[in-house]
Amino acid sequence: MVGCLAGTGARRVRPKRAEDLSNLFYKRKAWVLQITLAGGRRAFGWKMPTGAEAPVIRKERNMKLNGKSALVTGSGRGIGRAIALELAREGCQMAVLDIIAENAEAVKEEVEALGVKNLALTVDLTQRPEVERAVEEILGQFGQIDILVNNAGWDKLEPFLESEEQTWDKIIAINFKAILYVCKAVLPHMVARGSGKIINIASDAGRAGSTGEAVYSGTKGAVIAFSKTLAREVARHQITVNAVSPGLTETPLLQSIRGQSPKAGKVIEAVTRAIPLGRVGTPEDIAGAVAFLASPNADFITGQTLSVSGGLTMY
Ligand SMILES: NC(=O)c1ccc[n+]([C@@H]2O[C@H](COP(=O)([O-])OP(=O)(O)OC[C@H]3O[C@@H](n4cnc5c(N)ncnc54)[C@H](O)[C@@H]3O)[C@@H](O)[C@H]2O)c1
DSSP: OEEETTOOSSOOOOOSSHHHHTTEEOSSOOEEEEEEOGGGOEEEEEEOOTTOOOOEEOOOOOOTTTTOEEEEETTTSHHHHHHHHHHHHTTOEEEEEESSHHHHHHHHHHHHHTTOOEEEEEOOTTOHHHHHHHHHHHHHHHSOOOEEEEOOOOOOOOOGGGOOHHHHHHHHIIIIIHHHHHHHHHHHHHHHHTOEEEEEEOOTHHHHOOTTOHHHHHHHHHHHHHHHHHHHHHGGGTEEEEEEEEOSBOSHHHHHHHHHOHHHHHHHHHHHHTOTTSSOBOHHHHHHHHHHHHSGGGTTOOSOEEEESTTSSOO
16 A cells, blocks of 8 residues: 555655654564655655554654652752753753742642653752751652763853952852862762763853953852862763853843943943854753753763853854
């Protein structure tokens, strides 16, 4: 029996591209045909053994992270939220962790709507005992943490000479020391299992420097150097450690920096004009890079820093 996709006794399907045909499942063996018509137009059809049933379209996506569990810090909004949703779309169980309880709960609901098991935890990452309790709870519920994304961060745009020690301490505590706490709590478990992927969210400020962000840039440079060293130390346990380094990305943090002073707004406008791809990033731009590094496609990549900045920085 030969069927034309334009319509036969079998169910109608309208593939737009040849690859779509590879998604056709046949309950019995069949051949997909491509026919060139007069005038160069192409049509597609199938040939099935007599009595074969109509084809059905495979609906399920090839989810690369099925069966994995992830912890994403600062995932109550912005880049962290987009990362949590992207990993969940890939089938990953998700621990949503943030200092703002209602944001963590809201993202938990969004993840739940994707049909993925998850939990929300309210944690101040600068408090080591809170971090340790949270990691224990995640391990208790999921049994494993395969992917750790250290995303939470904070900044205040101001010239170094006008900055106060209190601000330095806050930036260092959230952007760098918290990552040490989380890695120290999660790594023994990854080492015991002989696998794991750690992705630290740095910033191109940590690679190139950024006016008004001296201490922030220092912490992000530290994140990059820490990631490389850790990558060397844990490679023998088949654990990879990489950094994703966003450029300007449209999030609540960027909005609050814009609002900190008219000068801050002008700096951001000027940087935006210099981006070769002509726009600031979206949280989803960053999430795509993280999902790649968390996937089996990146099994042989470690100690790297990937800038996602619309070409503003090229290393
Ligand atoms: N937005 C940008 O332009 C940009 C550029 C480069 C790098 N980054 C980095 O990307 C990461 C995410 O930034 P974002 O723009 O989404 O920021 P955001 O402020 O929108 O989100 C950060 C999240 O971290 C949480 N958080 C902050 N302190 C915490 C703490 N002590 N404990 C637990 N959670 C805490 C916040 O509540 C928030 O949900 C940060 O590391 C930031 O430095 C952002």
